Amino acid sequence: MATNEIALFCDVCQTRDLNKSAEGYCHQCEEALCRECRDHHKISKLLKSHQTISIEKYRKLPSFIKEIKHNCEEHDCFLEFYCKSHDSLCCKLCLISGHKKCNDTIFIDNYLTPSSGHSSAALDNIERVLKDLESNICSAIKDRNRNLTELREQKPVIAEQIKEKREEINTLLDHLEGELLEKASAMETEYCRKIEVVIEKLEDEKKKVDEIQKDIESVKMSASNLQIFIGTKAFEKNISTNEINVQMLYNNGSFNNLVMECTLNDNLGGLIREIKTFGDMKVDNREKHVSFSWKSDKSAQIFKPMSRTKSIGNLCVRLVRKIDIGQNCFSGCAMSEDGNMFFLPLYQNKLLRYDPNGEFRSESSISSLKSSIGYDLAVVDSKTVAVSSGGNFPQEICLIDMDSAETHKEFEIDDWCHGLSYHNGSFIFCTYDNGIKMIDRSHGNLTNVRNLSNAPKMVDGTYVTSNENGIFHSNWHDDSVVCYDFHGQVQWKFYNSLVRKPYGITLDSYSNIYVAGSESNNIVVISPDGKQPKELIGASDGLLDPRAIYFDKTKNLLLVANYSGGAFLFDVYNI
Structure with missing residues (x-):
């Protein structure tokens, strides 16, 4: 295929050691043609059906369009078909050799040229x-x-x-x-x-x-x-x-x-x-x-991004990378906008940072006090991550700069703080024996604190997440996932043997709920109405007592950390 944008010569003539300026281009042949070769191309019995364009029009095509090959690399035949099952282009020989049992194949010309004859x-x-x-x-x-x-x-x-x-x-x-x-x-x-x-x-x-x-x-x-x-x-x-x-x-x-x-x-x-x-x-x-x-x-659209109306049955994952972490007892994880990954070892007063390639970058202390703190992470904004203290003193929420890894503010909350979420200016957290609490960050310490009515009192070691639709609580005590509105009214409860001892919980952009089953060794996704579950990742994928989980909504990436060590980054997509 001719790609010289400055001086494009006729490909046919160049095979005869002749340099003639090209005036046309044939997509099917993937060749630039001079005037004479273009004329022969038009009258040839085998090639007259080919459509040629001027070199000027060819130059205006986007570069990625010009790089698309028309012929099958394996059989050197024209690519005429598309298999939806394998997400691949096929020639007629490909259909015979590798796609006999595929029922979802289409003829490209039929798709692109409907009865109206409109090619675009x-x-x-x-x-x-x-x-x-x-x-x-x-x-x-x-x-x-x-x-x-x-x-x-x-x-x-x-x-x-x-x-x-x-x-x-x-x-x-x-x-x-x-x-x-x-x-x-x-x-x-x-x-x-x-x-x-x-x-x-x-x-x-x-x-x-x-x-x-x-x-x-x-x-x-x-x-x-x-x-x-x-x-x-x-x-x-x-x-x-x-x-x-x-x-x-x-x-x-x-x-x-x-x-x-x-x-x-x-x-x-x-x-x-x-x-x-x-x-x-x-x-x-x-x-x-x-x-x-x-x-x-x-x-x-024939290729669709993730959609609100798409069933979770169409959700799939592919492993992006495995992160080897030489420690264990992980109870929290999160990601920054630039792809840095943060892991929180349970009650060890430290936060680990890894770069987007999974390489270790730094280890920092959460609090200057030498206490056994640190339970869960919640992203506050593009620069800040919050850490809950857990069941040890001091009883606080720490705000940490994700660039410098320094703690720049501490909220004294006068209660144990386990699972932690941040949404619309408010912290939502699980306590030891006082249920789920909410505190408005803008009002300072110990003001405007309220309990979520109808939530159980004993929610120690449990996790919570939230968005504009409600508050979602995973409770390992009774193997439940519960959705509340912001007034504390129960919207739905989820019990299913598919997920046992649920810990970490997170949401994607479409209110699908992802839960880490520590005893079932899996990640289960639940539909927004709480009615439809699906095991997305299991023990065969390397999960062993997963506890920490985080969904990056901008990149559709799911970060999962095993309690015993080792973490995984998955790409989540619709089929």
Whole structure:
């Protein structure tokens, strides 16, 4: 196949030691052709059905499209079929030799050229998805710019409000006024920057969408059916990544409407001598003003990303790597955005960090106090992981920087803290004999703590996870998995001999629940309604008393650690 983009010569002539500039290209033959060879190509009885394109159009095709081979490497025959069972292209000899029993094979031309004769039908739905994605991104950018303007307009209003109140009292409040204005400016800068970061991410996704659209237009005009077929898979993978990135911004609260408010001190009217502050500043994280709309038919895609409507029966895993850890008694694990893996040995006051390739990087202490602490890990944000102390003193939750591995904050919680989850600004944790508790991180220590009603009292050593749909508790005491709403009402209970002594629990982006069965030596996935279980990974995959488990929702990766040592990283996908 000719690939020289600067000076493309006729491949046929070069076999005769002649260098003639190519004017056309044949996808089926995978050859560049000069004018004379192109004319012969058109009238040849065997080749006249081949479709050639100009060199200019060939150059505009995406590089990965041009690299697609049309002939079977084993039989040197034209690749005309696709086997869904084996996810592979086949020639007619492949069908005879290796796919006799496969019932799910398709003829590529029939798939790509329906009765309407539209050769680029496979790309039409991708373009509709891209159009939806572009529309949603534009709406989100418009909304973020609106909120940005709104925030900036609110600051002078607040400043005037402060000034009017300030004129009613004496000059002793000058310093307090300045402090409050400085706080307003700092908050404006901080939250405006957060919105700008979201806008930058959205604009980056829009650029990716624009690039894909250009590539699709080129493919529609100039690619072969096979190239369109294979290219469709690549386009859908890229679009799925774009879509997940934008949807995750939507789900993680990046589009929540931020409103600055100033609360003035009620004592300003007369009790000047008792006033210690001029007021306070806060940002009200309100509901989104923007919503997403998807008009395209994603079910029409031949290759699909993980879908909410897909049965867990279609979930599969493949081993990415095994991580050899020279220690044991692991009770917690987590992953950072850049792929670093963290493992927590039970009650050993240390946190182990491994790089994305599974190589050991560092070991750090959780607390400066030489106590036997450390039970579970919960990711707080892109830079922070939280550690629960377990059943030993001090009774606290530690926040650790994932880059430096240093503990930068400790929450005293006045209770034992075992299984730990973090969602929407709140810690949710299992205690020794006080049930499941929730604490709002923004309110500081020991304030706004409440118990989850209807949860059992004795939940020592158990695990919990959460998302916007509810709280999920795995209880090894009675082999149960229970889903609660945030008011403590039981939504469903799961008991099944498939999972025995459930410990670690985690969720994917579609509310599927993954549970580590320590006694059954497996990982079982449960449908969001608690009705459908499936063993995803078992003892034959190397699991032996698995306890710690973590799902990376951005990459669809599942991290599992055996209690006795050894960890595994799996890629989770739909078939």
